[in-house]
Amino acid sequence: MADKNFTRNPRRCDRWRAGPELMQTSKMTRPRTRTEDTRRRWCIPSALLRSPGEKLNGIAILEEMPDSVGLLLWLTLDDVTLWATSPPKTRPRLLGLCSPQRLAVLSDEAPTDLRCALEFLSAILALPGDADEDMMGRACLAIAAWARGRSQPRTALAFAQAGALAAPMLPEAALQTAISAQVLREGARAETWLRRTIAVARRAGDWSTYGSAYALLGKLQFDQGQHAEAEESLRIAFRTAGRIGIPLVRRNAAHGFFQLALARARATDDPAARDRFLVEADTHAHDAYRAQRAEQPGSVPLLLDLARHWIMRGDAVQALGALNRLRTVGELTPGDTLAIAAITARAAAAARRPKLSKTADERASQMLYDQSITENAAFAAAVDLAHAAVDRCDHTSFDRARSAALRFAPEVEYPRIIKTLDSLARAWKPLEGDGAEAGQ
Incomplete structure (x- = not known):
């Protein structure tokens, strides 16, 4: 029986005839260890880097800011992206990135946070071979936050992504890139960055970001009509929040379950099933309301959804409490x-x-x-x-x-x-x- 199996595969037959030494060193016969399985399971996936129709990286910055500051930011983005995408061995030769002379275009009235971030990038790239990845990523996130505050979402996306490329093992940068893409309704791009965030956060042990990414992925899948996939993602987020104790993730997951229950209630024609789904929605609404904190981001859409739901359920007083x-x-x-x-x-x-x-x-x-x-x-x-x-x-x-x-x-x-x-x-x-x- 063994001879029959080996003759069907000449390569295996030759390896068997070569003796035990070749068999022991063969990758085909060496058992895969648990560590290898874990690394293979949680490899870092790639992500989409450009919007549909975007031919030049970061060109949207000039569309949102057609002035000298916009040109400065676009050149800075180009330099950071060049450094991030270059092999580490070639980075010491990338001289002249983010030249300090460019900062002369900033007026005295320029925001302090923007000026500090640009000056920091200029200083750290003076020695490109020794630049710290995490510090580069956080400087880019500071510029992204500044742009977001000025209602310039494409500039925010460009610098969040540059920070994620510069610091590939910084979960926060990947998550902010996904959020910025989601704000611009670029669902495919946001999903790739969320999946990248999940892998990076798991490898880094950042369970707060890990749970947040799964909650956002569930919301994205729900918006795309993938209710079964959304439920699975939200369950992972909810379980992570309960295990680690993260109110924001718990709130976002409960909000997702609430929206999912309402959608199922609207989709069914069975009165008993509709009532059951509405009761589930009530439960998740109260879970989200209890986990909500004033300082948490995303409070407005949550409380507005809950207020509308409680009005429809005949509890207007509770709705007014949410609005307060x-x-x-x-x-x-x-x-x-x-x-x-x-x-x-x-x-x-x-x-x-x-x-x-x-x-x-x-x-x-x-x-x-x-x-x-x-x-x-x-x-x-x-x-x-x-x-x-x-x-x-x-x-x-x-x-x-x-x-x-x-x-x-x-x-x-x-x-x-x-x-x-x-x-x-x-x-x-x-x-x-x-x-x-x-x-x-």
């Missing part, structure tokens, strides 16, 4: 401010507080047509205002909200929103009294 937490959030975008005002109007009307509802309605109505607000945000706010007007029995506000909703409604949503608005117009529920206003 948003007072501690620092800077808000115009879209966030509009959404908070519109949902406050809806929750207050449902809680029988018409004066608070009317005040929030007027504030939101003034912002509906602001040019800095997207049509999707204006559409969602208009629908909330229509619900609030119905609960207040305010025909004038309802007509105004109806017109805005029809104007901003996406084409695919138009038939559904007309049906919804018509049903609202037949469901007036006048409020009686305003006793709760005494505490406001």
Whole structure:
């Protein structure tokens, strides 16, 4: 039997005839160790480096900042990328990178954080052979944070990615690159960087970043309709947060499970299954609410989602409590401010507080047509205002909200929103009294 097997494979037959020495040194017969399995399982995957249609690396910087500072940043990005992608043996020959003479274009009014980061890169690249990777990566992340604060997302993505290339074993840099790509709705690019973050964080033992990456990957998969994959990613994130004790990761994972349960409730026609999924959504909503902290990033979308859910479930008081937490959030975008005002109007009307509802309605109505607000945000706010007007029995506000909703409604949503608005117009529920206003 053995002779038959060996004759089927001449290479194995020759190796057997050569004696035990060749058999012991053969890679085909040497057993794979557990260490090798671990390294093979958690090898660092590559990631997408350019956006669709981007022909020149970092050219979006000049589009966002067509001035001398933009040119300085683009040249700096090019130098850092050249250093990061060069073999370590050739780096000592890369002289003249990030020349200090370039910094002369910065005015005295230039932000301190930007100036310090650029000066640090210039100093560290003066000796390119001895440059520290992690320090290079963190300097690039500082520039990315500066750009993000100025609402320049493509510049933020370019420097976050440069930091991840310069410091390939820095999990934070890979995660910030994925987040920046996700902000720009580059799903494929964000997914590759999230998977890279997971591998780097696991190898570095950075379990906070590891859990955060899995939570974001679950959210991305959910947005792409991959619900089974999203559930698995969120489960890993939730388990990691529970084992290490990370409230932010636990909150993000619970928020993902909440959205998944709501999606399944909307997709089923079985009343019993729908009720079961809604109960699951309630549980995950309270988990996310308990894990939420004022200093955590991403508080606004979470609390707005929870407030809308609790209004739909008939718990307007709980919704107002979630909205009150948003007072501690620092800077808000115009879209966030509009959404908070519109949902406050809806929750207050449902809680029988018409004066608070009317005040929030007027504030939101003034912002509906602001040019800095997207049509999707204006559409969602208009629908909330229509619900609030119905609960207040305010025909004038309802007509105004109806017109805005029809104007901003996406084409695919138009038939559904007309049906919804018509049903609202037949469901007036006048409020009686305003006793709760005494505490406001």
